[in-house]
Amino acid sequence: MSPHATAQHFELIDLHPAPTDVSKAVIDGLNRSPKQLPAWLLYDRQGSALFDAICEQPEYTLTRLEKDLLGTQAQAIAEALPTGCLVVEFGAGSAEKVSPLLDAMHEPSYLAIDISAEHLQEAGTRLQERHPSIPMLGICADYSQPLDLPLPKAWQSKPMVGFFPGSSLGNFEPDAAINFLQRIRQLLGEKAQLLIGIDQPREPSLLEAAYDDNAGVSAAFAKNLLRRLQRDLAIELDPEPFTYQAAWQPEHQRIAMALVANTPQTWTIGASRIPFAAGEALMTEYSYKYAPIDFLDLAAQAGWQGSQRWCDADDHFSLHLLTQGDDARMNA
Numbered sequence: 508m509s510p511h512a513t514a515q516h517f518e519l520i521d522l523h524p525a526p527t528d529v530s531k532a533v534i535d536g537l538n539r540s541p542k543q544l545p546a547w548l549l550y551d552r553q554g555s556a557l558f559d560a561i562c563e564q565p566e567y568t569l570t571r572l573e574k575d576l577l578g579t580q581a582q583a584i585a586e587a588l589p590t591g592c593l594v595v596e597f598g599a600g601s602a603e604k605v606s607p608l609l610d611a612m613h614e615p616s617y618l619a620i621d622i623s624a625e626h627l628q629e630a631g632t633r634l635q636e637r638h639p640s641i642p643m644l645g646i647c648a649d650y651s652q653p654l655d656l657p658l659p660k661a662w663q664s665k666p667m668v669g670f671f672p673g674s675s676l677g678n679f680e681p682d683a684a685i686n687f688l689q690r691i692r693q694l695l696g697e698k699a700q701l702l703i704g705i706d707q708p709r710e711p712s713l714l715e716a717a718y719d720d721n722a723g724v725s726a727a728f729a730k731n732l733l734r735r736l737q738r739d740l741a742i743e744l745d746p747e748p749f750t751y752q753a754a755w756q757p758e759h760q761r762i763a764m765a766l767v768a769n770t771p772q773t774w775t776i777g778a779s780r781i782p783f784a785a786g787e788a789l790m791t792e793y794s795y796k797y798a799p800i801d802f803l804d805l806a807a808q809a810g811w812q813g814s815q816r817w818c819d820a821d822d823h824f825s826l827h828l829l830t831q832g833d834d835a836r837m838n839a
C-alpha cells in the first residue's frame with residue numbers, strides 16, 4: 508500500500524462488513540421495538556447518489572451552509588492545524604467539502620472513510636485529480652464499529668485531524684455519539700484535533716421540510732433501503748405499501764425518519780418471517796440537532812473540548828474545532 512503523491516489513482520482498501528454481518532445487523536434491527544435499521548444501510552451506490560441529490564434540494568440548506576463556511580474559513584481553520592498533518596474524514600460521501608481545506612493546509616495527506624465503496628472510489632478519484640500532489644487513501648468501512656486504520660508507514664507518525672462534516676454525528680443516539688467520539692479520540696491519538704459540522708435546532712417546519720423535500724428525493728432515498736434489502740439480502744418484501752415520514756420530536760431534539768407500513772404485511776428472510784402491522788414504523792435514520800452549548804457538553808463527555816467555532820450569519824450551523832480535554836467523565 509503506497510499512496511503516491513503524483514499518481515492520479517485513488518487507492519481504496521475495502522473493509523466493508525461481510526454479508527453475514529450485514530444480515531445480522533438487519534435481523535437484529537427488525538427484532539427491535541420499534542423496528543430500526545442502522546443508518547449506514549441507506550448508503551449503497553444508489554443511496555449515495557440520492558443523498559447527493561438531497562444536498563441539491565432547496566429545503567436542505569445544511570450542505571450549502573457548511574460548504575460556504577468551509578470556503579470562507581478554510582484559511583483560519585488551516586492556521587489552527589499543524590504542518591504535514593493527516594486529515595481523516597469520517598463518512599466522506601462525495602468528498603467535496605474537504606477540498607478548500609486541503610488547498611489551505613500545509614503539506615496535508617488525506618484519508619477518506621466511507622461505507623459506500625463505489626461512491627468513495629469515484630469521489631476519491633475526482634478529489635485526487637483536483638489535488639494531484641496530496642497523498643490520499645480511501646477505506647471502505649463502518650465507522651460505527653471499532654476500527655483499526657491500516658495506515659501506510661509514512662503516515663503513522665503524522666499528527667492527525669479528524670474531519671466529520673454533514674452533521675452526521677446526529678445519526679447516532681446521544682450515548683452512541685459519546686461512544687463514537689471517545690473511540691475516534693483514541694483512534695486519532697492524543698494530540699489530534701477534530702473538525703466537526705453540527706446542525707442546530709430551529710423552526711420545526713424548516714427541519715421537517717429539509718428531511719422531506721417537495722421533490723420526493725428524501726422519500727426515494729429511504730425507499731431505496733427496501734430495494735437494497737430485496738437485492739442484497741434476498742429479503743422477500745414489497746416496497747410499495749410504505750410511506751416515508753420525517754417528524755421533529757422536540758423531546759429528543761431530533762428528526763425521526765421512518766417508513767410506515769400502510770397495510771399489514773410480512774417480510775421473509777430465509778426461514779424467518781417478520782410481521783408489520785398497519786401503521787407500524789421502520790425507523791431508517793435519526794438526525795439529532797445540537798445547540799453549540801449542548802454539543803460541547805456532549806463532546807466533553809468524550810474527552811474533547813471546544814477550541815474554536817465558526818457559524819453562518821443566522822447561527823444555524825456550526826463548525827467546531829475540538830482538542831483533547833481532561834474531562835473526568837470521559838471514561839465513565
Ligand SMILES: C[S@@+](CC[C@H](N)C(=O)[O-])C[C@H]1O[C@@H](n2cnc3c(N)ncnc32)[C@H](O)[C@@H]1O
Pocket residue numbers: 546547550555558562570597598599600601602604620621622623648649650651652672673674675
Ligand atoms: C449524511 S452523508 C454526509 C456525506 C458528506 N460527508 C457530507 O457532509 O455531505 C453520510 C456519509 O457517511 C457515510 N456513512 C454513513 N454511516 C456510515 C458508517 N457507519 N460508516 C462509514 N460511513 C458511513 C455515508 O455513506 C455517507 O457518505
